[in-house]
Amino acid sequence: MTIRTLIWHEHRHEKNNKLVASLYPEGMHGALKKAYAGHSEFAVDHALLDDPEHGLTVERLAKTDVLLWWGHTAHGEVKDAIVERVVQRVWEGMGLIVLHSGHFSKPFKRLMGTPCSLSWREAGEVERLWITNRNHPIAQGLPAYIEIEHEEMYGEPFTIPEPMETLMVSWFEGGEVFRSGCTWQRGAGKIFYFRPGHEAYPTYHNSQVLQVIRNATRWAYNPGPAWTAVAEAPNTPHDKAPVPLEIKGPRLHADGEEGYR
Amino acid sequence: MTIRTLIWHEHRHEKNNKLVASLYPEGMHGALKKAYAGHSEFAVDHALLDDPEHGLTVERLAKTDVLLWWGHTAHGEVKDAIVERVVQRVWEGMGLIVLHSGHFSKPFKRLMGTPCSLSWREAGEVERLWITNRNHPIAQGLPAYIEIEHEEMYGEPFTIPEPMETLMVSWFEGGEVFRSGCTWQRGAGKIFYFRPGHEAYPTYHNSQVLQVIRNATRWAYNPGPAWTAVAEAPNTPHDKAPVPLEIKGPRLHADGEEGYR
Amino acid sequence: MTIRTLIWHEHRHEKNNKLVASLYPEGMHGALKKAYAGHSEFAVDHALLDDPEHGLTVERLAKTDVLLWWGHTAHGEVKDAIVERVVQRVWEGMGLIVLHSGHFSKPFKRLMGTPCSLSWREAGEVERLWITNRNHPIAQGLPAYIEIEHEEMYGEPFTIPEPMETLMVSWFEGGEVFRSGCTWQRGAGKIFYFRPGHEAYPTYHNSQVLQVIRNATRWAYNPGPAWTAVAEAPNTPHDKAPVPLEIKGPRLHADGEEGYR
Amino acid sequence: MTIRTLIWHEHRHEKNNKLVASLYPEGMHGALKKAYAGHSEFAVDHALLDDPEHGLTVERLAKTDVLLWWGHTAHGEVKDAIVERVVQRVWEGMGLIVLHSGHFSKPFKRLMGTPCSLSWREAGEVERLWITNRNHPIAQGLPAYIEIEHEEMYGEPFTIPEPMETLMVSWFEGGEVFRSGCTWQRGAGKIFYFRPGHEAYPTYHNSQVLQVIRNATRWAYNPGPAWTAVAEAPNTPHDKAPVPLEIKGPRLHADGEEGYR
Helix, strand or coil, X not given: CCEEEEEEECCCHHHHCXXXXXXXXXXXXXXXXXXXXXXXXXXXXXXXXXXXXXXCCHHHHHCCCEEEEECCCCHHHCCHHHXXXXXXXXXXXXXXXXXXXXXXXXXXXXXXXXXXXXXXXXXXXXXXXXXXXXXXXXXXXXXCEEEEEEEEEEECCCCCCCXXXXXXXXEECCCCEEEEXXXXXXXXXXXXXXXXXXXXXXXXXXXXXXXXXXXHHXXXXXXXXXXXXXXXXXXXXXXHCCCCCCCCCCCCCCCCCCCXX | CCEEEEEEECCCHHHHCHHHHHHCCCHHHHHHHHHHXXXXXXXXXXXXXXXXXXXXXXXXXXXXXXXXXXCCCCHHHCCHHHHHHHHHHHHHCCEEEEEHHHXXXXXXXXXXCCCCCCEEEEEEEEEEEEECCCCCHHHCCCCCEEEEEEEEEEECCCCCCCCCEEEEEEEECCCCEEEEEEEEEECCEEEEEECCCCCCCCHHHCHXXXXXXXXXXXXXXXXXXXXXXXXXXXXXXXXXCCCCCCCCCCCCCCCCCCCCC | CCEEEEEEECCCHHHHCHHHHHXXXXXXXXXXXXXXXXXXXXXXXXXXXXXXXXXXXXHHHHCCCEEEEECCCCHXXXXXXXXXXXXXXXXXXXXXXXXXXXXXXXXXXXXXXXXXXXXXXXXXXXXXXXXXXXXXXXXXXXXXXXXXXXXXXXXXXXXCCCCCEEEEEEEECCCCEEEEEEEEEECCEEEEEECCCCCCCCHHHCHHHHHHHHXXXXXXXXXXXXXXXXXXXXXXXXXXXXXXXXXXXXXXCCCCCCCCC | CCEEEEEEECCCHHHHCHHHHHHCCCHHHHHHHHHHCCCCCEEEEEEECCCHHHHCCHHHHHCCCEEEEECCCXXXXXXXXXXXXXXXXXXXXXXXXXXXXXXXXXXXXXXXCCCCCCEEEEEEEEEEEEECCCCCHHHCCCCCEEEEEEEEEEECCCCCCCCCEEEEEEEECCCCEEEEEEEXXXXXXXXXXXXXXXXXXXXXXXXXXXXXXXXXXXXXXXXCCCCCCCCCCCECCHHHCCCCCCCCCCCCCCCCCCCCC
């Protein structure tokens, strides 16, 4: 078993901001890759916004089991057609891990169907992520909570659909709380949102944060074949029904006709 | 209390097809209005695809408590900007009842974030909708199941997010099943999908079907003020935090700056 | 419409502890009653642990629409047979609002099927309850958060089934968080757990806390008839099936026989 | 990795009924064992009602990763103390697969907190289980539906808590439907209810049924260490809080005191 993991990164802050460049000399995607170092079941690569097709060709997505997504300043530059590709692959069974400011990314908003809004503050305050189920696969090996010395604050209301599991809840020094580790299922795909990771702090060098990401990658992996027909609406004719039927009453559609969309 | 109810209808089949015109001489929207006849807490109107702005101006949506949606052949003609209006109003607290082929309507797919696909067959077969919680507000006054003599079949897999409540499940004569009455919460808005209502049959003259729709309208009604800021991401500065803070560590954002989207 | 509301209270602390007696001279149930003062749709009474049958006769429960529950030191004294009565009524459609230390009450643990454990501390610290959906019926009329100057801390993990809605999340001064306002549906009954209300503090004199309780009582009210058969397992004989059948294959049960339980 | 799987079986029908004895000469547990034949990651054993302590000693449960449960005529003979052991182990992380008439078993009702009632008929009719998410781990390798020639009917309303996932829905020849494959999470434990398996039919010789059971065993397996403290309510003193506190306001509890239960 190999979990083909693709880290998608906007990769703009590192180019435009000395602070971020110094925190992440190999890029935030470079730091995220270290989550998987020494764990041979992962095959890890990255894709960047400025790559052709944002590094997300049809072929590459077809070979991706779990996609990570970090974006912030350039959500609007991500092309809608490529967003639809990503979304289709999630429905087909690709796992998706959305990180921090990715709450406002196009793929996440598209899959949630809600604003995904929140309140925020950049003050370098303490964040403490409490785990509601310490034996969940995503929480393996972690203590009762993860404490991060400096983080950006995200506060409720976080306008998401009620999660399948509210696995982590954050406490912030300034007085707010946030549902910071949440799972959903959409089609055959599993989705995990994980809050930490502001670009101005060294969060992705924190081994516990990386462990959550590695655990979540395993959790999101679906070994089944891609459900490529997930968005189709097949007609099952009357004589091919599990219980074959005679047609009764009037009809609008002719035999073999496709449904309206 | 008045529940301002707006029935949105595509209203094309009645114009193009004699059968549908004869079944629904006042339009399907005319038949749906009868769900509310004699119930004074409802103020009911309709809006049609071919009305200016599809009958869904900002002003009118702002005065709508619960919106019904029936569409089929012309989903693609509904303008995206108007879909966004509808979706925003659901997030703000407007109830939404999506009927039958509306599973593929733009507002429903937008709010679900999934394909909303299914299998189907037009053979006039029996549908029997079983109720999983007979004391749910949407099921008030109904027997253990609703039986409809002739309906179009919709079969699983219905690719929706796991509902908040799977309230009704349909049995079809040809051997399929379908989750035919499902609820979700999105932002402050409550959503109900209700399966029956193929245009080739007199389903919306069935008093039990109309009772479900009337019950669901009451259920979906949110008496609170509109949550107009639901999609905003306000900054809470360090000195206005519930526990006022000094800024620690580095920063990317200047005071008063808006977040990236 | 009248919502027949019954406040169940252990009522031991007020008798045994001068502090609690001075905070709640009319008992905690007396303070809770004030949540409904001036709201004529409620008919409110109380029942106490030391009443005959804990004040929860079959007849009285049958006339109760919404039950509140506060207990702490004497959970073990509540008779199991009466717990079953309460639980049956919830399944039938009675609303249940469980307050604070009621997380360890027999009815709540019985309905959740989980330990309902948590961590705790009595240090008079600040609690701030953030609301995730400010237009939810239970949150009507409230600001973005409720702040309570002195409260007992309850911390995660709170071992409950994933709620239908995680409506409130608490921040505590000492660094913990807690899912402090949660909803569930069990049978026809709606359940709300609301965290605040330690007996050593004047929490139930806080008008915002009382407003949540009043709102929740309206939310939990089910106007439908009691689903008295909710726990029965009726046999539907082959010749009374919706689609009448001939019996095929072998059988173990004779006609008209009851199922095993 | 070895998944230590324990098949708990009532094992009464085979002794008292010639039909069942002939269908299951090695017992139903013997047939269920074949689900795992040739799959080396499973270590499978069985435990029977009439074994000492029902075969469920503390030691044995501690070494069980996933427990299957089939019971019918003798639910009432299962000792409450042993039910509590099973439930505690589920909370700690042991997977539980409840089969068919186990819907009325003590462990399942205890974990659900609802009646778990349904309607039923023994007429040897066709059951067809439709799968809502064909790429779910429990559905791996299966077609769109499983068809069983002769089965007992179970019909809605099935009074369970809303599942985490409604993975399978059954169609019955006589006209009923049933949510026949449902998942829940309770504490650290995953639970799957799977409907088929009436003792009068050879259902557990059906390779697709066995595949669901094998898949579900993998799905329910939690590799993490047992969460043995899941039901404890630890005190975190003020000076050991994540943010150490001075005590403010009055107190009822002395330092180091245990909470009430």
